[in-house]
Amino acid sequence: MVRLPESVLRVFFPPPVTLIDPTGSGVNPADVKAAVIRFPDDELRLERNLERWIATEYGAQATTEIVDSFLDLLMRRRAPVVEIARTFRTDGPSITLYGFGGRPLDTVRVGSHPTRRGLVLENGDSVLRIFEPDVVMPITVADFGIDITASP
Numbered sequence: 105m106v107r108l109p110e111s112v113l114r115v116f117f118p119p120p121v122t123l124i125d126p127t128g129s130g131v132n133p134a135d136v137k138a139a140v141i142r143f144p145d146d147e148l149r150l151e152r153n154l155e156r157w158i159a160t161e162y163g164a165q166a167t168t169e170i171v172d173s174f175l176d177l178l179m180r181r182r183a184p185v186v187e188i189a190r191t192f193r194t195d196g197p198s199i200t201l202y203g204f205g206g207r208p209l210d211t212v213r214v215g216s217h218p219t220r221r222g223l224v225l226e227n228g229d230s231v232l233r234i235f236e237p238d239v240v241m242p243i244t245v246a247d248f249g250i251d252i253t254a255s256p
């Protein structure tokens with residue numbers, strides 16, 4: 105029988121949380137045709153039209169750089185803290201990403217953590233991606249620079 109110290113075993117058997125992708129979604133931003141941000145009583149649909157993003161219910165264009173940073177935060181930015189969910193408060197919207205075929209690719213829930221401050225993303229895998237408190241996600245019409253006074 106061979107006994108190995110705990111420090112050696114940790115190298116061979118890392119904590120499961122280190123194997124988890126720290127991004128909010130594994131979808132590639134180039135594969136997203138539309139993003140729907142759903143609140144309990146409202147929703148905002150952003151749809152790609154070539155190189156522009158249109159808020160379809162307003163018929164108005166969103167600021168492309170803001171939508172790109174929104175997608176970047178969801179799909180490329182790595183959360184510094186990843187935690188298996190014990191409790192998760194979904195006090196924010198859910199965001200469903202749709203592909204060019206019209207099918208949903210992923211849904212990410214936005215919420216908060218009971219003890220940590222900062223943006224929390226979870227996409228149905230019971231893993232919380234917790235960002236720094238200064239990270240802000242655009243989620244409203246105004247956040248995306250959409251001029252609703254110019255809508256039809």
